[in-house]
Amino acid sequence: MNKKEILEHVTQMEEQIGQLYKQLGDVKGHVAKLLEENNRLTVENHHLRNRLDGQAEQEQKAGGKAAQSKEAPIGEGYDNLARLYEEGFHICNVHFGSPRRNEDCLFCLTFLNKNK
Numbered sequence: 001m002n003k004k005e006i007l008e009h010v011t012q013m014e015e016q017i018g019q020l021y022k023q024l025g026d027v028k029g030h031v032a033k034l035l036e037e038n039n040r041l042t043v044e045n046h047h048l049r050n051r052l053d054g055q056a057e058q059e060q061k062a063g064g065k066a067a068q069s070k071e072a073p074i075g076e077g078y079d080n081l082a083r084l085y086e087e088g089f090h091i092c093n094v095h096f097g098s099p100r101r102n103e104d105c106l107f108c109l110t111f112l113n114k115n116k
């Protein structure tokens with residue numbers, strides 16, 4: 001290798017390192033997003049699981065009562081969904097179960113009004 005070749009080689013390596021560094025930054029961004037998403041889903045899952053457990057408990061307590069009246073379970077289901085919405089989760093079929101981030105959702109509100 002003569003001096004010119006060495007210099008070209010070093011420049012090439014420099015470029016490669018620059019590209020790798022950029023790629024590393026991109027991957028880091030992706031990982032951060034995935035961790036954030038994972039966190040969000042964990043919280044959401046925890047919330048939904050609690051709600052499910054509470055609902056199962058209520059149904060057990062209600063026992064045969066629910067079977068006697070057809071209207072009661074519908075009202076109860078509505079209350080549960082309304083509460084879930086109040087707690088900040090979507091209950092519409094478009095975004096069901098995902099956090100509303102303090103925004104009202106037209107789909108959810110339409111759904112709530114329809115089932116009142």
Ligand SMILES: [Zn+2]
Pocket residue numbers: 090091092094095096105106107108
């Ligand atoms: Zn919604």
